[in-house]
Amino acid sequence: ISIKIVSIIQLWVTVTHKTISEELSKTVLLPCLFTLRQGASSSTEPPRIKWTKVWGQRGSDGLQKEQSVLVAKDNVVKKAFQGRVALPGYNENRYNASLALTGLRSSDSGLYRCEVVVGINDEQDTVPLEVTGVVFHYRAPHDRYALTFDDAKRVCVENSAVIADPGQLQATFADGYDNCDAGWLSDQSVRYPIQSPRPGCYGDREDSPGVRNYGNRSPDELFDVYCFAKQLRGDVFHTSVPEKLNLATASTHCHSLGAQLATVGQLYLAWQAGLDQCDPGWLADGSVRYPINVPRKNCGGDEPGVRTVYSNPNRTGFPDTTALFDAFCFGGKIKYFI
C-alpha cells in the first residue's frame, strides 16, 4: 500500500525564482502554489505548509540561518514574524500556499522557503524578496526646525525623494531607527522614532520605545522632515583630489567625470546598497556627509548610517561652501531590462 501511495502522490511546486521587489511598508505576496499530479487523489490528509526565512552566509556546518515564518495544517495556522504574515488563498484552496507579508521592513529582504508536505512527500522551493527604499531625516541648511510643511515636501523632492508617510517611518523604526528630531510626514503630522527613551526625547510616550507623535500640525509650524527615497537609477561614487574640493570645485569635478554631485536621497540609497566610505564629501544640497556600513572608530559611532557634518556642535548648519572635503558624485545609467 505504501508503495502505491508514493507512486500516485507527486507534488508540483510552482514558484517564480525571479526576485520579487516591493517598497518599504507595503504588502507583498510571495507565490507558492502546488498541485497534485493528474490522477492523484486529494482524499488524503490535508497538506502541511511551512514557510521559513533563510539568510546569511553558510557556516562551517554548511547551514544558513533560518527563521520560522508560518506553519499551517488544515485550519491551524501558526504565525511568527510579529503576526505580519497570512495565507490569503489558503481558505479557498488548501494547495495555495502563497504568503502575504505586510508592513515590509528592509530587514525582511532575503530568501523565503516554501515547503509542502503531503503524507511522506515533501517538496520545497525558494522565493527571493527585496524590500526597496530608505527613510532619512533631513534638516534645513541653516538651522534645526526651520521647515514649514511646504518646505518639507520641497526639500525631499530636491533630494531625489518624497516626504515619508507614517507607515514608512514605522517600518524603519521596527528595524531599529532612532532619531530625536521631530519631522514632518506626508499626513501633515510630526513624529520621530525613539528606541531608547531619554531626557528631551520622551515625547508623548514617556519611557516606552516607539514613534513619538505630535499629531497634526499647522503647516506654518517649523520642524525637520523625514523623506523617503525609492530607487537609485545610477551609481553614486566617492571622488577626491589631493588638494581637496570646495562646494563649487566639487561640482565641477563631478561634471568633469560625466556625473553630478549626488543628492542626499541618492547617497542614502547607495549606503543601503552597501557603500562605505569614511571620508566626508560634498553633496548637491551643499551638505557634507559620508556613508558607513561597517561601524569603526573615527567613523562616527557604533551604528551603521549616513553621517552628516554640521558646522555647529548643536548639529546645525551645513559647512561653509569654501571648506575643503571630498565629493560624492552621481552618474545616471540607462538600464535595459530584458
Ligand SMILES: *[C@@H]1O[C@H](CO)[C@@H](O)[C@H](O)[C@H]1NC(C)=O
Ligand atoms: C492563491 O492565492 C493568492 C492570494 O489570495 C491569489 O492571488 C492567487 O490567485 C491564488 N492562486 C490560485 C491559483 O488559486
Ligand SMILES: *[C@@H]1O[C@H](CO)[C@@H](O)[C@H](O)[C@H]1NC(C)=O
Ligand atoms: C545652534 O548653533 C547656532 C550657532 O551657534 C545657532 O545659530 C543656532 O540657533 C543653534 N540652534 C539651536 C537649535 O540651538
